[in-house]
Amino acid sequence: MRSLNRVTFVTFVTFVTLCTLALLLPAPAAARDSLGMFSTWGAFRDPAVPRCYALAMAEPSTKQRDYQPYAAIGTWPRREVRGQVHLRLSRKLAPASRIVLTVGRERFELTGGGGDAWAVDRRMDAAIVAAMRSASAMTVSARDAKGGGFSNTWPLTGAATAMDAASIGCVQQR
Template sequence: MLLIATMAPVGSARAADSLGVFDGWAAFRDARAGRCYAIAEPERGTAGGQARAYASVGTWPERGARSQLFVRLSRPQADKSRVYLSIGERRFALVAGPGRAWAQDARMDAAIVSAMRSAETMSIEGTGGNGRPFYDLYVLKGAATAIDAAALACPAR
């Protein structure tokens, strides 16, 4: 959990306000950036990951964005390779950029968050730049509460 607390600013050196820690997930409000988010690190993954992986579900009221998934991968994926998110029996093909991935649209975001609420784990899978498969496994205990805390902290305007 200490690692989650140190990741809180997600790409920024600014301080974010902690909204709470809920098992393996935490929620934060970053008033300066106008966003709130739930975040977790993977429970385990492919050994030798090059980046500090995390999954987050964020809300940006001023942009009209609610419950958007963003994943930083543990390693850069191979060019033109697909990145998949699996939750229970559901499998989602994500949009991928260098070392990161996200849902294709708001409908997929909603389906992902809904699936997260009723599953125990989710995994991110892809092919690394070295041609080897990689995966990151996230335990979802506490995810729904963290997502709700973030959404309540950044209400729609």
Template sequence: MTSKAGRHGIFAGVSLALFVASPAWSRETIGIFASWGAFSDPAPLRCYAIAQPVQSGGSSRWRPFASVADWPGQGARNQLHLRLSRARDPRARVTLSIGERRFELVAGDADAWAPDARADAAIVAAIRSGRSMSVETLAKSGGPFADVYALGGAATAIDAAALACVRR
């Protein structure tokens, strides 16, 4: 089982551009693949693919993202983490749609994750064959919103991140 620190709160409020433009951090850029980037951090060792939505459900104080991460020290692979574009109604479900597949996620105030490793694996398999994905829920104000991601380059970024962690 992965700790909450590993599964939750990995990339709070950051963007793909910020990752690339941050030489002061010890983050290593593995590559940029279409709208997805692959990166690694040394301590704790984690490697991840990350993207910003092509369409978001609203403006917020933070930047939404989708990421798939490997945490070798915790034995975790392909963990999905979504930062929503808005704070959600705590009673609302969060649904990830990829093609015809639907996944119910567990969620905090503005973050969502797969409920377990089996769901992570199914989601990553769907990402690999999909063209786009959307995460949908209700905002605190009660209105529905969705964040939409293009999946071109996602499979390559996920693979590049995984390989970077294997090599360390």
């Protein structure tokens, strides 16, 4: 029973955090629809764009952060883009920093700048999404603007369901 209470609390905190993040985004955020919460992952639809995405906050940390880190897997049906990986990192990146995402046993070298990282192409997006479906966690590591190393970790429980809900949520959004 204690474990259930902790899971319920973590789910509640994640939901509140995601809702807060949605409120902090630009004005069109008000048009976003929640498609559901799946463990620590949420699925959302923004019919004004249109776009749909699965979103999760990184695990909490007591270390210094420049940004609130999150992972988003997005779909833009009018652009014919599906499963695009975007990571908001906790720190500003050093110029030309090597950004490595580890998903289960697979490693991907991402591209990025500022506090953001992406797959280098659609093929890598697809490989990352496939790896996320069978792994329990993913961790990104890089060097920050001050030269120190840092990492952010996301549990992947619920990620596959949230990604599927986001994809289904955009089927009729063309």
